[in-house]
Amino acid sequence: MWVKQISVFLENKSGRIAEVTGILSEAGVNIRALAMADTADFGVLRLIVDNTLKAEEALKANGFTVGKTDVVAAEVEDRPGGLHRILTLLHEGHINVEYMYAFVQQSGDNAVMIFRFDQIEKAVALLRQNGVTVIDDDRINQL
């Protein structure tokens, strides 16, 4: 029902993201989506990959602090107002979006957004009730 995201703690130093992508590349892990949140001193890199376990092990072995979080991948109609409709639904349902970012691949004609919610089960139920397609872990790897 939801997708596993890994997140990595990074200091704001040049070359740190390249270090992460290098480790994943060596481990044969494919990055499907990625977003960076940062402050003046540190950042959190969030990743959706094709093999979460392998990615986590490789990064930890290289001394990174790695977290795992459940996020939701939802289809968004690829037309003006598509994302707005979903955000309005969530707002009216009193569900907070902690953050979101776009998935690279399309699902058919639709775009895919990754959402991090404070109340994930309630959010998924609400989206489904309103006809929004939620993509699970297995299917996202086939996109």
Added chain:
Amino acid sequence: MIFDIEFETMPREALESIQLRRLQATLERAYATVPFYRKQFEKAGLKPGDIRSLKDLHQVPFTTKQDLRDNYPFGMFAVPMDNVVRIHASSGTTGQPTVVGYTARDINTWATLMARSLSAGGATRGDIIHNAYGYGLFTGGLGVHYGAEKLGASVIPVSGGNTKRQIVIMRDFGPTILTATPSYALHLAEVAEEMGVSFRDLKFKYGIFGAEPWSEKMRDEIERKLGLVAVDIYGLSEVIGPGVAIECHEAKKGLHIFEDHFIPEIIDPATGDVLPYGQSGELVFTSVTKEAFPVIRYRTRDISALHAEPCICGRTLVRMDKVSGRTDDMLIIRGVNVFPSQIESVLMEMEGVSPHYQLVVDREGNLDTLTVRVEVDEHVFSDEVKRLQDLERRISKNIKEYLGVSAKVKLVEPKAIARSEGKAIRVIDNRKL
């Protein structure tokens, strides 16, 4: 059990009058026989006779480790070598070793203080003491040994090392008291486990551990793994060796200082001002009964505080806190004394926060700034930036509350803090003073 009921439970006024009489005699003797002390008095424009109350001691100059080194090896001895029966020396890993001497009467005093200490830690004459402190120039082994004999207990002079044989002895001889450094005690537990020997099946009741600083957390671990009650013993060879202060097993809350032999003070390490009871600072000792090697206002560089509240064990002697750090590590930031160990306790008290930290001090314009770098491990990591920022704010707030100094907290990656030979570098001072 209280070994020396008269002196250990003496009313304060009686104790203080004994202290003053003994102090005056010590000062007279040091002035007459040790050129260094005579010069110190002259520098301060004092004569031993000017010291008429215990408070007057505050006027006498301090003695430092460097002073002892400058008088290497026997320059601080107050008796001719004819009267010296024992010599000990510190390891000298950070400079020249310091050499100390004892007369026969000093050895007897020390044995009595150690008998008091072992007794406060739970030992009786019926006990078998497994003494794993090193025997040799180090005062630990022989200090415990003479105290154990004075008490009338049976002592096994096993010394340090050869750990497997120690486990066999523990199993076969059934000692009931363990004396060792706290880190060696934990090492014994590990080796015993590897050998398939459970400390729970051994006969230990009490452990008396010292010669290095250890935390309450370590005490819990030792008590759990070794199945005994662990108390802290304090001492340093310059003052006499182990047996300067001891925790009673009844309260395990602060170490009773044998004030009929040593006068303790707590000073501000930066200014030298004497601080009142309860305040944290550098521990200073004056010996008042030692013959061969008297010390006058000796700066230990150990951080502690003194407490005068009566203890449930019945002793009237003041108690010192477990040593929490060394003044060598002290930082003065905008006039506030900061010890790395204080920052460490703030971090340890916060749920899940890693104890791996580093203090970086800079000077911007005329203002000192303190940055505390804390490694982010999986317990505190979050995919949400706001939670990490909140963590930084909480650490900063707690440091301000406990230490009274503003610090910028910076989260860093694990292993970002340099470790030399497994020991983390805790302080980087970039100020050019």
